[in-house]
Amino acid sequence: TVRTKMAPAEVSVKKIDEKQFLTAEESEISRLDEEAKKIPYKTKVVWKNVALFTALHFGALLGLYQLLTFQPKWQSYVWTFVLHVIGGLGITAGAHRLWAHRAYKARLPVRIFLMFANCVALQNDIIEWCRDHRCHHKWTDTHADPHNTKRGFFFSHMGWLLVRKHPQVKSQGTKLDLSDLYADPVCMWQRHNYVPLVFVFCFLLPAAIPVYLWGESAFIAFYVCSLLRYTFTLHATWCVNSVAHWIGAKPYDITISPVQSLTTTVIAIGEGFHNYHHVFPQDYRTSESNWKLNWTKGFIDICAAVGLVYDRKEVADEVISRQAATHGDGHYEPKKVKSH
Numbered sequence: 001t002v003r004t005k006m007a008p009a010e011v012s013v014k015k016i017d018e019k020q021f022l023t024a025e026e027s028e029i030s031r032l033d034e035e036a037k038k039i040p041y042k043t044k045v046v047w048k049n050v051a052l053f054t055a056l057h058f059g060a061l062l063g064l065y066q067l068l069t070f071q072p073k074w075q076s077y078v079w080t081f082v083l084h085v086i087g088g089l090g091i092t093a094g095a096h097r098l099w100a101h102r103a104y105k106a107r108l109p110v111r112i113f114l115m116f117a118n119c120v121a122l123q124n125d126i127i128e129w130c131r132d133h134r135c136h137h138k139w140t141d142t143h144a145d146p147h148n149t150k151r152g153f154f155f156s157h158m159g160w161l162l163v164r165k166h167p168q169v170k171s172q173g174t175k176l177d178l179s180d181l182y183a184d185p186v187c188m189w190q191r192h193n194y195v196p197l198v199f200v201f202c203f204l205l206p207a208a209i210p211v212y213l214w215g216e217s218a219f220i221a222f223y224v225c226s227l228l229r230y231t232f233t234l235h236a237t238w239c240v241n242s243v244a245h246w247i248g249a250k251p252y253d254i255t256i257s258p259v260q261s262l263t264t265t266v267i268a269i270g271e272g273f274h275n276y277h278h279v280f281p282q283d284y285r286t287s288e289s290n291w292k293l294n295w296t297k298g299f300i301d302i303c304a305a306v307g308l309v310y311d312r313k314e315v316a317d318e319v320i321s322r323q324a325a326t327h328g329d330g331h332y333e334p335k336k337v338k339s340h
């Protein structure tokens, strides 16, 4: 067929006849689109969330002002960055690659660490996060995708957290198998204790540690290390849903919305090469880059080296280059030497 034999250069000029090459999953997507047209739905703003996020952003702006006018002690700068990376790992290595995609297996100490790190990032408990994320991959860019990019850049970035979900998110989402998450006592423990956990790990400890260990002002510690850092990690994460679904190269599949975004990869510690990730979601690396651009892969590999992580799933280079040659936009650069 054209789709599997087409050379990369041709792909970018020839329009693929979508009807002719519908796979099972793609035809489910058109079924969902048809069904959605019949469901009455009006965007319903959740004003409580609008108020909370507005307040958070005002707090973060105050923190940013303090940060840019060099009010914090140097240790607080380091601490803020460390917190972004720890919370980030709780999302990338934890909620995302381990729990949502099962891209590798982790022994109990790593799962416990990632669960606490996940609380530092406060992005809903792991089970809820994974349920939304599995919806996103299975039904990308339909109304069953919680952050459907067809509803605009702002909606996919953060707007989806400010309105009631589309009924299709709920009706489709209930079809997902989440039994692996409910069977993990670490996820269940986090769920049962979520509110006190995020209070302590996202707000209290990040601000209290600088005050007690290097005499930072409580005011600065709270606005910079808690509020600004939390807000920054949120936007870094949200960029994966907005920026990395927007404009950029599609070396692995030209027909889908996710793109390769370098900026997003840098701020989201290795998660911005999103065209790759949507094509090979089971790959624990989520991209072909090595640890320098993919600190999350570095973290997982270090854990594996000491035996705390195992069964890392990785797509073979031949499969990747074949995929790129047949479905990509021609931006694929084959690796000469495999870099780990």
Ligand code: ST9
Binding pocket: 046, 049, 084, 087, 088, 089, 091, 092, 096, 122, 123, 124, 128, 129, 131, 132, 133, 135, 146, 160, 161, 162, 163, 164, 165, 166, 169, 170, 171, 172, 173, 174, 233, 234, 236, 237, 238, 240, 241, 267, 268, 269, 271
């Ligand atoms: C946050 C999450 O920021 C960010 C996630 C981003 C994901 C990014 C992915 C990218 C890839 C990974 C890269 C990582 C990079 C990280 C870099 C780090 C450096 N399936 O939700 P409710 C049903 S959170 C099935 O209230 P509403 C279910 O029955 C920020 N069913 O819906 C549910 O009841 P229950 C902090 C579903 O009323 C019921 O509906 N958190 C599903 O429409 C009600 O659910 C917040 O701000 C589903 N998927 O309200 C909280 N979903 O749960 C924001 C729902 O009991 N959230 N159901 O089973 C809310 O306030 C609300 O969810 C709402 C919708 C207002 C948005």
Ligand code: ZN
Binding pocket: 136, 240, 241, 245, 258, 274, 278
């Ligand atoms: Zn995506």
Ligand code: ZN
Binding pocket: 096, 100, 101, 133, 137, 277, 281
């Ligand atoms: Zn994913």
